[in-house]
Amino acid sequence: GNSVTQMEGPVTLSEEAFLTINCTYTATGYPSLFWYVQYPGEGLQLLLKATKADDKGSNKGFEATYRKETTSFHLEKGSVQVSDSAVYFCALIPMNSGYSTLTFGKGTMLLVSP
Amino acid sequence: DAGVTQSPTHLIKTRGQHVTLRCSPISGHKSVSWYQQVLGQGPQFIFQYYEKEERGRGNFPDRFSARQFPNYSSELNVNALLLGDSALYLCASSPRQGALTGELFFGEGSRLTVL
Numbered sequence: 001g002n003s004v005t006q007m008e009g010p011v012t013l014s015e016e017a018f019l020t021i022n023c024t025y026t027a028t029g030y031p032s033l034f035w036y037v038q039y040p041g042e043g044l045q046l047l048l049k050a051t052k053a054d055d056k057g058s059n060k061g062f063e064a065t066y067r068k069e070t071t072s073f074h075l076e077k078g079s080v081q082v083s084d085s086a087v088y089f090c091a092l093i094p095m096n097s098g099y100s101t102l103t104f105g106k107g108t109m110l111l112v113s114p
Numbered sequence: 115d116a117g118v119t120q121s122p123t124h125l126i127k128t129r130g131q132h133v134t135l136r137c138s139p140i141s142g143h144k145s146v147s148w149y150q151q152v153l154g155q156g157p158q159f160i161f162q163y164y165e166k167e168e169r170g171r172g173n174f175p176d177r178f179s180a181r182q183f184p185n186y187s188s189e190l191n192v193n194a195l196l197l198g199d200s201a202l203y204l205c206a207s208s209p210r211q212g213a214l215t216g217e218l219f220f221g222e223g224s225r226l227t228v229l
Contacts, residue, residue, distance in 0.1 A: 004156075034217075043118070043204065043220035044157070089156050101147070101170050102218065104156030 002027045004090050006105035013080055013112050021075040021108045023064075023090035031092040033057075033066055033073040034102065038087045047075075047088070085112045116140070118221035120205050126227045127195050135190040135224045139207030145169075146188040147218060148180055149204040157204055163188055192226075200228045 007022040025031065035047040035057070048057030050066040050073065057064050062077045073090060090105040119138045127133050139146050145164040149157035162170035163182035177193045186207075192199055202225050206218035 041222070043222045044206075044218075045220070046217045049217070091156075101159050101162060101172075102149075102157070103159070106154070106156045 002031070002092060002094055002103045004092055004103055004105035006088075006090050006108050009087075009107070009109040011108060011110050013110070015082055015112055015114055016079045017112075019075070019077040019080045019084075019110065021088055021090075021110070023073045023075065023105060025071050025073065025090070025092050027071075027092055027094055027103075029095040030068060031094050033064070034091045034093075035062070035064055035073070035075050036089045036091055036104075038089065038107070040086070044089065080110070080112045082112045082114055085110055118205055118207050118219050120203075120221040120224050122224055123222065124225045124227075126229060128229050129195055129197060131195050131228075132191065132193050133195060133226060135192075135203050135205075135226075137188045137190070137205030137207075137221060139186050139188070139205075140219055143207035143209050143219070144186055145208045146182055146186065147206045147208070148188070148190045149206065150174075151202040151204055151223070153201070160190070195228045197228050200226060202226075 003026045032051045034049045036044045037047045038044045048059040050057040053068040055066045064075045087107045087109045089107045091102045121136045147162040148160040151157040159172040161180045166182045180190045182188045202223040204223045206220045
């Protein structure tokens with residue numbers, strides 16, 4: 001079946017530090033890959049996506065590259081801010097899926113201190 | 115434009131009771147999906163509805179049911195509540211069934227506590 005594995009949290013960083021949150025997946029073929037973010041007290045929001053191998057998704061300074069060789073989609077940001085503190089979810093939709101059925105990882109909490 | 119709205123935001127029930135959760139999608143969105151998010155876990159897919167028909171069902175018992183109305187709003191019903199049903203229930207809408215972009219628009223959720 002389809003699954004997503006994320007690194008355990010919380011990830012604790014100081015402001016302006018470099019961020020990496022690891023994500024690997026198991027799926028048939030080439031799924032579409034996503035990062036969603038959940039800020040405290042809010043619903044999930046799409047952060048970025050990539051729909052084919054070697055695509056790079058980017059938004060708000062965050063980036064992730066679809067690596068089919070390593071079945072990975074690691075999230076990176078060069079300089080985090082306190083406002084980036086949130087829970088980050090890696091997710092996939094299987095290829096040729098007729099439904100918007102996301103399979104999520106368990107989430108990684110990011111805490112950024114001033 | 116209003117986002118996805120869910121009600122109630124919080125509720126407490128006891129074991130064996132029934133609960134109904136409601137969701138209004140973004141205007142113009144015809145697909146509604148429901149997810150269960152247990153504390154410390156990622157959301158798990160429960161149902162997807164498109165044009166008032168069930169288009170997908172996750173691995174949940176028959177105690178869980180849902181429906182979509184002509185105005186595309188949706189209800190999630192859970193019967194015979196168990197302690198393990200305590201979770202944040204998320205509703206998400208998208209413009210189409212397949213939502214090729216994969217982007218779902220989530221509400222803030224309904225937090226259910228079963229005592």
